[in-house]
Amino acid sequence: MAKTLMIVDDSATMRKIIMRTVRMSGLEFDSTEEAGNGAEALEKLKAGPVDIVLCDINMPEMSGTEMVKQARQLPNCKETKIIMVSTESSQDLINSVMADGANGYITKPFTPEKFQEKLSPFMS
């Protein structure tokens, strides 16, 4: 089944690195799109559902944690899997964002194997 992916990060370089790492992990997506912050991601999610979102936390304008909270209020995001990708690694923050509706957490720096491990359960 075709899957769609959105990468949300304020760094264009990091979006490219995440895309490359997803490809290296062997996971294939039918289409991918990008957003530079949480607000831009929400606008794109309102326009159409996405299967998997990889989302940074520390971003200007709207953080990833706020994006998760608001995305869970959107009718067409109920089934969207949101995986946070961040340098933040405190267990309190991870617990908090998972409670807000995130489905997984990957810390930077990351490897293709980590993406494979965290994303493949949502690919079937």
Added chain:
Amino acid sequence: MIEQKTYHETVLEAAKEVFETMIFMEIEPSQETPFFQDADLLMGSITFKGDLEGCMVISMTWPCARIIARNMLALEPEADITDEETCDAIGEVSNMVMGSIKSRLQDTYSSIEVSIPSVITGKNLTGPNIEGAERICVPVSIDEDQSAVFSLLYRMRKG
């Protein structure tokens, strides 16, 4: 209180992890601080506050920064890369190294909050000055023929 030697090791371990995992380059500690006087430099910095507050800084020349950015983006050695892409890449390196430092310190300092990274460019950049802060410098060689300096300024939260 963590000793200066331990901070030095923490910065070096964090930088090694990021360079080996995300940039595919090897770094080694260098005995000599590179001579950057009058060179055009990039300085990536990221501040932090909480139980421990301060700033982590990476300084390097433009040629070194472009090599790092091309490696991060999996570009050929001679591929065109813009100044904006190079600065963005060095900002992300700062972000990831500081994230790794924070992760290594969180058993001792659990409430460190990290800012969004910034990058400045120019000659003879001196970096931030924080009153009462200790400063450690970690000069490194990158893939043997490039060099950079990681600096950590830190002080305990007042009160």
